[in-house]
Amino acid sequence: MLAQLPHTQEIPLAGWTQTMQRSVLRQMIAVVSRPGILSFAGGLPDPALFPTTDYAAALAHVLATDPKALQYGMPFAPLKQHIVQLMALRGVTCTAEQIFLTTGAQQGLDVLARLLLDPGGEVMFEELVYTGAQQVVAPFLPHILPVSTDLVEGMNVDEVEAYLAGGARPSGASPAFIYTIPDAHNPLGVSMSQTRRERLVELALAYNVPLIEDDPYGLLQYGEWEIERFQSPNLPISQSLPLRALNDSHVFYLGSFSKIMAPALRLGWIVAPAALVTKIGVVKEAADLESSALTQRAVAAYLDAGHLPGHLATLRREYGRRRDAMLAALYRYFPAEARWTEPQGGMFIWVELPEEMDAAVLLETAIAQENIVFIPGHAFTVPGRHIHNCMRLNFSNCSEEMIEDGIKRLAKIINCEL
Numbered sequence: 001m002l003a004q005l006p007h008t009q010e011i012p013l014a015g016w017t018q019t020m021q022r023s024v025l026r027q028m029i030a031v032v033s034r035p036g037i038l039s040f041a042g043g044l045p046d047p048a049l050f051p052t053t054d055y056a057a058a059l060a061h062v063l064a065t066d067p068k069a070l071q072y073g074m075p076f077a078p079l080k081q082h083i084v085q086l087m088a089l090r091g092v093t094c095t096a097e098q099i100f101l102t103t104g105a106q107q108g109l110d111v112l113a114r115l116l117l118d119p120g121g122e123v124m125f126e127e128l129v130y131t132g133a134q135q136v137v138a139p140f141l142p143h144i145l146p147v148s149t150d151l152v153e154g155m156n157v158d159e160v161e162a163y164l165a166g167g168a169r170p171s172g173a174s175p176a177f178i179y180t181i182p183d184a185h186n187p188l189g190v191s192m193s194q195t196r197r198e199r200l201v202e203l204a205l206a207y208n209v210p211l212i213e214d215d216p217y218g219l220l221q222y223g224e225w226e227i228e229r230f231q232s233p234n235l236p237i238s239q240s241l242p243l244r245a246l247n248d249s250h251v252f253y254l255g256s257f258s259k260i261m262a263p264a265l266r267l268g269w270i271v272a273p274a275a276l277v278t279k280i281g282v283v284k285e286a287a288d289l290e291s292s293a294l295t296q297r298a299v300a301a302y303l304d305a306g307h308l309p310g311h312l313a314t315l316r317r318e319y320g321r322r323r324d325a326m327l328a329a330l331y332r333y334f335p336a337e338a339r340w341t342e343p344q345g346g347m348f349i350w351v352e353l354p355e356e357m358d359a360a361v362l363l364e365t366a367i368a369q370e371n372i373v374f375i376p377g378h379a380f381t382v383p384g385r386h387i388h389n390c391m392r393l394n395f396s397n398c399s400e401e402m403i404e405d406g407i408k409r410l411a412k413i414i415n416c417e418l
């Protein structure tokens with residue numbers, strides 16, 4: 001007979017979970033959902049801009065006409081052809097054989113980490129990095145090689161070179177991969193200069209290190225602040241070319257429909273070196289067998305109907321206006337000692353407050369006094385790095401009026417504390 005065990009006995013967990021932390025962003029969800037709160041915190045697209053009607057029509061059409069839509073199945077080839085065309089608009093030439101469909105860019109990142117990283121291995125991250133990238137590698141207990149990021153030019157490639165030239169791993173070998181977001185960085189909002197992109201790719205080739213280029217915001221470009229705005233309904237081509245346009249042997253490109261259509265589709269893609277696509281498939285199979293056949297076919301039907309260019313033009317116009325509204329309000333109300341990025345695209349502005357300010361304390365005051373939330377910058381730091389005076393502001397999910405009002409109220413608190 002089994003001995004009666006006390007209910008309090010803890011289930012033993014895998015060792016790496018001892019370092020596990022709930023992301024600050026997830027913790028914030030409870031606060032953000034309070035009535036009356038004004039949130040600059042998340043990275044959410046505006047639900048009012050989801051292509052609901054056109055997607056509903058595409059979905060209904062697929063369900064009515066395609067008997068394979070609810071079955072297990074192969075990746076949907078027509079969708080890959082559409083992605084080849086989307087990539088061409090980003091200035092990237094690729095073939096359907098190089099496209100691998102994923103359940104969002106997050107899964108793309110997860111699958112690549114499993115493919116490339118050994119337990120206890122090394123990865124190169126920017127010191128301020130998308131939290132989902134840190135979560136993906138955490139089970140490997142990796143050694144992270146942190147690289148700084150310039151707020152105008154992007155990732156510091158001299159530091160990348162210094163690591164690689166020194167033989168980053170104790171064995172003298174190179175890290176498992178370098179992860180970066182060259183366009184409209186999350187959380188920094190910066191886009192990497194063309195010169196740095198070229199050098200980064202050269203380094204990757206010289207030291208035989210794969211580059212993971214995460215590009216969920218590449219098709220959401222608004223042009224320079226106050227200088228130029230894309231008015232044309234044509235899709236924009238980034239002013240700088242993606243890393244994948246510069247090299248197809250060492251760059252793994254991550255794309256996503258989350259920000260250009262809707263996150264709940266959970267659909268993204270990797271543009272990978274063709275020789276590795278089969279292996280990537282084996283890794284993904286272990287996670288979820290395949291991405292939803294229904295969604296793949298419905299998104300393909302939406303794209304077949306030609307809705308995306310007009311939809312993207314709407315997103316660029318709306319989000320571009322909100323970016324402009326936030327920058328204008330920052331210039332109008334924030335103290336002269338503060339500085340911030342002027343993103344060409346994406347959803348975030350990074351603000352550096354005067355050195356003596358603590359963004360975590362400011363957040364508490366902002367919630368208590370003004371019902372406003374944002375993410376303090378320290379939420380994005382890699383282990384061993386700390387910053388106290390920075391904040392990430394999201395501009396995609398509030399109206400221009402709310403942005404102007406919220407930044408004014410935030411500035412009031414900041415100016416009182418200075």
Ligand SMILES: Cc1ncc(COP(=O)(O)O)c(C=O)c1O
Nearest residue numbers: 043104105106130186256258268
């Ligand atoms: C930089 C970055 N990568 C990946 C993702 C995840 O995207 P997806 O919804 O396609 O999984 C996000 C989402 O915010 C992101 O900001």
